[in-house]
Amino acid sequence: MTKKYDVEIPVLIVGGGGAGLTSSILLSRLGIESLLVTRYPSTTHVPRAHMLNQRSMEIFADMGVDSQIRAKGAPQEYMSRIGFLSGLAGGGPKNGHGRRIGSIEAWGGGYTDPEYVAASPQAAANLSLRRSEPVLKKHAERYDHAAIRFNHELVGLEQDAAGVTSTVLDRGTGETYTVRSRYLLGADGGRTVGELAGVQLSGPEKIMTLTSMYLSMDLSPYLDEAEDAVFHWIFNPDHPRHLGWGAVLVPEGPEWGRKSKEWVLHVTGEGMDASQPEKMVQWAREAVGLPDIDIEVLTIAEWDMGGYLADDFRAGRVFMLGDAAHKVPPAGGLGLNAAVQDAYNLCWKLAAVLDGRAGDALLDTYSAERRPVNQHNLDTAMQAAPAQFGAAEVMGLSPDKSAEENWAALRLFWEDGPGAVERRHAFTQWLGNLTLVFHQHNTDFGYTYDSPAIVGDSTPAPAPLDAIRLYQPSTRPGHPLPHAWVDRAGERTALRELIHGGHFALIAGEDGHDWVEAATQIAEQRKLPLRAARVGLGDVDFVDTRLAWTKQREISTTGAVLVRPDGHVAFRSAASVDDPAAVLSAAFRRILHTDGE
Ligand SMILES: Cc1cc2nc3c(=O)[nH]c(=O)nc-3n(C[C@H](O)[C@H](O)[C@H](O)COP(=O)(O)OP(=O)(O)OC[C@H]3O[C@@H](n4cnc5c(N)ncnc54)[C@H](O)[C@@H]3O)c2cc1C
Structure with missing residues (x-):
């Protein structure tokens, strides 16, 4: 047949x-x-x-690829900030070229921001x-x-x-x-x-068109102050026509910091043409301010931001x-x-x-x-993208000014003089807007689910402090499981590892023996991958020595939290119930949509 x-x-x-x-x-x-x-x-x-946020790295850890990604990616100390630089050429930082005008911490500042450290066992990665x-x-x-x-x-x-x-x-x-x-x-x-x-x-409509040049070039002699940046935003007063949006210079590896051999340069403006590499190389040299630098073009692509x-x-x-x-x-x-x-x-x-x-x-x-x-x-992202406009203006730069006038404006960032403090503070205020881009911790990490695969518990959703920027841990159903390092037999483990390999996790308080027993039985009956544990202090499976779980769990010692294999809380009970097996069975029927059973 x-x-x-x-x-x-x-x-x-x-x-x-x-x-x-x-x-x-x-x-x-x-x-x-x-x-x-x-x-x-x-x-x-x-x-x-190139930016892999903490949530994606948690997923990669579950998949077993996080260490390979990290081994190839930028070291954390080269991931702390976004740096704003004047053009790279000339006599180096002493005369202003290649000088850092300012910077803002990004994606948790190379895992140094306490909020990011407390939120996840995983730092963001850059590859x-x-x-x-x-x-x-x-x-x-x-x-x-x-x-x-x-x-x-x-x-x-x-x-x-x-x-x-x-x-x-x-x-x-x-x-x-x-x-x-x-x-x-x-x-x-x-x-x-x-x-x-x-x-x-x-x-929405497109916001702008950008040209991204993937280039091989040796910038190591010019990047004295820029080891720790995820990327550099360059404003080169020598070429006023490049001053509108500036040029974003991203190290690509395989070595990092100034030793990076490969770079991506994102530029925009009138007259760009991805089909003419020679013309674009000239554009790149002007944008970074290195008229004679050897550049090998690897690829050039034009794309619409939208x-x-x-x-x-x-x-x-x-x-x-x-x-x-x-x-x-x-x-x-x-x-x-x-x-x-x-x-x-x-x-x-x-x-x-x-x-x-x-x-x-x-x-x-x-x-x-x-x-x-x-x-x-x-x-x-639609709100964040426009926040990136206006840097040149707030630095006092303009395509309509001469190079000398633009250098004079920029010099206020490193030489004291009339208006210097005001200029620097105006730029600092502008950098604050960029938290919309580089500190999207609730958007990229704290997102919650509300659907029939979540059993709500009638508690009100926490009022967001900032729906984009500030992640607020909670065990309310639909929220991602808050991170806690806990200990077992002398070894530290992240609580979320209970879900690794596609498992449900039932996490009960110190006195939640009934929940653990009921969950284990139901999992056997339903052939569900599930790990059940009591977490807290005393006679428990995982010891909360840092009290990180106790602080965030929002249940009593007799309560329980059920976590789905994707790390989101599916059900919780603040305290014990008369018949945990019946309550959990109903929850699983709802979550798995087997109500007809
Ligand atoms: C300049 C730039 C910077 C960015 N930076 C970031 C960043 O820092 N972090 C981030 O998270 N995102 C970033 N992004 C976005 C990110 O690149 C994309 O969102 C992501 O790569 C999408 O992945 P994907 O697997 O959905 O699609 P793709 O990567 O587009 O993969 C789709 C695949 O499907 C294949 N395919 C297409 N049609 C067919 C077909 N008919 N049959 C079989 N195969 C087909 C394609 O060849 C391709 O391999 C950036 C994007 C740009 C443009």
Whole structure:
């Protein structure tokens, strides 16, 4: 009998970027077979998406790739701030060139900001996709559950009540084949799947067009004051026509700080043309103020800063992830992070449904939970992007002034004179606005879910101190589990590690034996991966020696918190109840959408 389809697989993943590769690893780890197809023969050559926030690093820790990412990424001491520099050329800092005009701490200041240290066991990391994608690819290929096919492109898709039939082109041979899957993950950056599945994208207009030059050059002699910056924002008075938005210079590694061999320079302005490398090299030399520097062009790309959001992240058996579902201006670095976090929300649900432990309606909560988060991301980034304008003006610089006049304005930052303190303070005030970009801790880390896969406890949501900038830990259902280092047998562990490997976690107080017993029994009956523990002081499984959990848990010694495999609290009880087994069973029925049982 001839086979109806060339490949039959539970999940087809389309796209081998951050969203697709993360999904592949997460599904494999949960024992779900998948096939990933992606259009190009290799991982990306484009060095975008370098900031990996704390939440993504927590997810990478769960996936077992955090240490490889960190080993290749910038050391924390080179990640503390964004530096504003005058042009690099001339006699160096002594005459103003290459001098730091100001700086602002970013993404937790290289894990020195106490708020960021208290919030997570993971520091943010700095490694662009060009170097992180190969790490993810290698890891994804290690699992027997996953087939990874580069140079294979989805060209057709039809779905019915039972599954999705896709047509894939093998670009190496030119032949097509069919894939039948129960579900399809559209992680293709918004290029094909959305249109084929009828997903509508809507969103704001573009903000600006930028040209990003990926260059190899030796800047080590010119960057005396700039070792510790995630990136440098350069305003070079020698070339007034570059002073509008300035130029953003991002080290790319493989060594870091001033020793970086590769750099990305983001510029904007009249007359740029990505198709003319010679012209753009000239532009780059002027922007940094090094007219004679040797530059090797690796790539140049022009792109529009803007955003969109899919109206629904689910279309039947097709799910949209990452840029396929949402795009944001890269003000704060939310794009790749959100892609990774989409996958973390969806994959445990898919695995539970495919294994028969949850009802299909659980999958509706993917869009119900991730769409509002990504709407907030988009709103944050659209608000943050314009906050980056106006630096030149507040420094007293203008394209309409001569180079001498602009240098005179800038000199007030390092020479005392009339108006110097006022100028410096005006710039400091302007830097404060940039917390919208570089301190988005509630947006990028504290996001919460509200859906039928969360059992609310009727407590009011905490009033946000600042919905973008300030993360407020809470165990209220829907919130991410607050971080606490706890100890067992002399070893320190992060409480969130209880969920690693796709586990639910039941965390009870010191006197919560009944909760632990009930949760363990239910998990056995339902064949659910679950870890249950009592945490606190005294006769407990994990000792809260720093009282970090006690301070944040918002339950009594007889209460319990149930955490989903994606780290979000699904249910909590402030104290003991008469029948914890009945209460927890009802909670699991609700969370897993098995109400018909
Ligand atoms: C300049 C810049 C800086 C940025 N900085 C940051 C940052 O610091 N932090 C951050 O989090 N984000 C950042 N971003 C955003 C980030 O790059 C994206 O949001 C993220 O890479 C999206 O990942 P993805 O997997 O969804 O899509 P992509 O990376 O676009 O991957 C999609 C994949 O699908 C493949 N594909 C497309 N069509 C098909 C098809 N028909 N069949 C098979 N395969 C297909 C593509 O070839 C590609 O490999 C930045 C973006 C820009 C432009």
